[in-house]
Amino acid sequence: MSEVAKEIQGICLRLLARREHSQKELLDKLALRGFDKDDALPVIDELAEQGWQDDLRYAESYARFRIRKGYGPIRVGYELLQNGIAAFDLEGIVKEEAGSWMGLMEQVYSKKYTDDTVLDRNEWAKRSRFLLHRGFSGAMISALFDELNIRFL
The missing domain is CATH 1.10.10.10 (Winged helix-like DNA-binding domain superfamily/Winged helix DNA-binding domain)
Known part of the structure; x- marks a missing residue:
């Protein structure tokens, strides 16, 4: 050598x-x-x-860390791609850490915001942007707002 x-x-x-x-x-x-x-x-x-x-071991470790921090599938997948990991299944890890992506998103949302169910447009957009920035899709955010009965005026 x-x-x-x-x-x-x-x-x-x-x-x-x-x-x-x-x-x-x-x-x-x-x-x-x-x-x-x-x-x-x-x-x-x-x-x-x-x-x-080991790239697989790295991907598992990195995904666990980011999921524990409250980041969604889009963000974690993108960050893994930036670090050279092209395809990695996050479902098993999110089940171990939070149960589901929806459960994780609800935890992240509840930690940051109160239980208001009626929001004005600006507040609704602000909360949606927060979750989008965390790496959750628009469809997931809509489903969460429906599940929590959150509406805007």
Whole structure:
């Protein structure tokens, strides 16, 4: 193993000792430190073969963290995509953490807002934007408002 490869491996192991990283994250961090992608990729692949780095394990860890923070499927999926994870099933994790996306959204909503059932347009739009920003779809938000009997004037 070359000196550059040993240095890359050391950096990667230090990063992975702190928390899980996707391959893309490791490549990006190494690029910021001036390492060539062609030098880094074989080292990262070797770490993956040895079990030090695993994109699936990273995706599960990251999804659990974000779901616990109250983020919805659109936001979590997008963030995973940004970190190099193209397809990942979030349903099993959300069932373990919150029961369902609707249950999670209701928890997030109830934590932030009171039980008002009649809202003016501005307040209704503000609450909808909050949930949209958290990563819940418009259809999910409408279903939540219907379930909680929230109407606007």
